Amino acid sequence: MTPAIVTERLRKVYHGSGRASQESASASVPGAQAGDTVALDGLDLTVNEGEFFGIIGPNGAGKTTTIGVLTTRVLPTSGTARVAGADVVKNSVTVRQRIGVVPQRPNPDRSLDAWENLIYHAAYFGVPRREAARRATELLERLEISGKARMKVDQLSGGQQQRLMIARALIHEPIILFLDEPTVGLDPNARNSLWEILRELHGQGRTIVMTTHYMPEADELSDRIALIDRGQLLALDTPEKLKLQTPDGSLETFFIAKAGRGLDA
Ligand SMILES: Nc1ncnc2c1ncn2[C@@H]1O[C@H](COP(=O)(O)OP(=O)(O)OP(=O)(O)O)[C@@H](O)[C@H]1O
Numbered sequence: 001m002t003p004a005i006v007t008e009r010l011r012k013v014y015h016g017s018g019r020a021s022q023e024s025a026s027a028s029v030p031g032a033q034a035g036d037t038v039a040l041d042g043l044d045l046t047v048n049e050g051e052f053f054g055i056i057g058p059n060g061a062g063k064t065t066t067i068g069v070l071t072t073r074v075l076p077t078s079g080t081a082r083v084a085g086a087d088v089v090k091n092s093v094t095v096r097q098r099i100g101v102v103p104q105r106p107n108p109d110r111s112l113d114a115w116e117n118l119i120y121h122a123a124y125f126g127v128p129r130r131e132a133a134r135r136a137t138e139l140l141e142r143l144e145i146s147g148k149a150r151m152k153v154d155q156l157s158g159g160q161q162q163r164l165m166i167a168r169a170l171i172h173e174p175i176i177l178f179l180d181e182p183t184v185g186l187d188p189n190a191r192n193s194l195w196e197i198l199r200e201l202h203g204q205g206r207t208i209v210m211t212t213h214y215m216p217e218a219d220e221l222s223d224r225i226a227l228i229d230r231g232q233l234l235a236l237d238t239p240e241k242l243k244l245q246t247p248d249g250s251l252e253t254f255f256i257a258k259a260g261r262g263l264d265a
């Protein structure tokens with residue numbers, strides 16, 4: 001079976017960020033200069049088709065950068081990444097057609113209302129207007145923001161904007177869905193709705209890549225979890241196997257033991 005995602009020796013160096021201490025240690029890596037941030041440091045990942053792949057790691061570990069490269073938003077410094085059969089640099093348009101993205105920070109078009117955000121996005125991906133309207137209605141209902149359809153995005157609360165981002169990521173029915181901390185700011189109802197939607201998509205065989213700091217979420221949803229820190233893969237396995245490595249069988253303990261600052265980091 002062809003993997004949904006393959007990265008090889010993926011590196012991303014942000015130049016001249018001027019950050020101190022921790023990152024300047026990474027700047028001793030060849031090709032990096034003082035003040036550079038090595039966000040991805042030779043990341044090799046394979047995500048299988050239909051897999052629910054969780055990514056966890058401390059703040060600044062490189063999770064969003066990984067998602068950025070895989071979704072063609074961030075240009076890698078070196079290495080390669082193939083997503084849904086296409087190279088993220090050479091065939092970024094093809095990759096974009098095949099993926100849906102829920103970014104860490106909501107980025108709707110603020111000049112449009114919620115409904116238009118969905119319809120324009122669907123049109124961009126070639127979904128016929130009538131079908132787009134049907135899907136938009138269904139998604140807004142599902143995410144319980146139907147009442148906000150004709151409101152400008154700035155009139156939506158933070159959590160409602162996040163729900164809109166989820167609807168937008170799904171409207172063109174992508175093969176692979178990327179979600180970067182999708183449940184931050186969502187109330188328990190919305191979180192449950194999202195989990196239900198994600199389980200359903202997973203059940204339909206979609207590939208899902210999700211970052212989260214909420215360990216029960218990673219545990220509950222993921223087939224496999226990658227723990228990354230300083231742009232490197234520290235661990236990759238099923239939640240069950242990762243939890244077996246700790247005395248209390250909790251993913252949180254595993255995280256802290258492997259990537260907790262001030263312990264063995
Ligand atoms: N645009 C940028 N310019 C310079 N440095 C950046 C940029 N984006 C990220 N970085 C740096 O790259 C590193 C990885 O950042 P990234 O956003 O990928 O981390 P993360 O794992 O998503 O963290 P969090 O859990 O806080 O969201 C950090 O040290 C960050 O300061």
Ligand SMILES: [Mg+2]
Nearest residue numbers: 063064065104
């Ligand atoms: Mg992030």
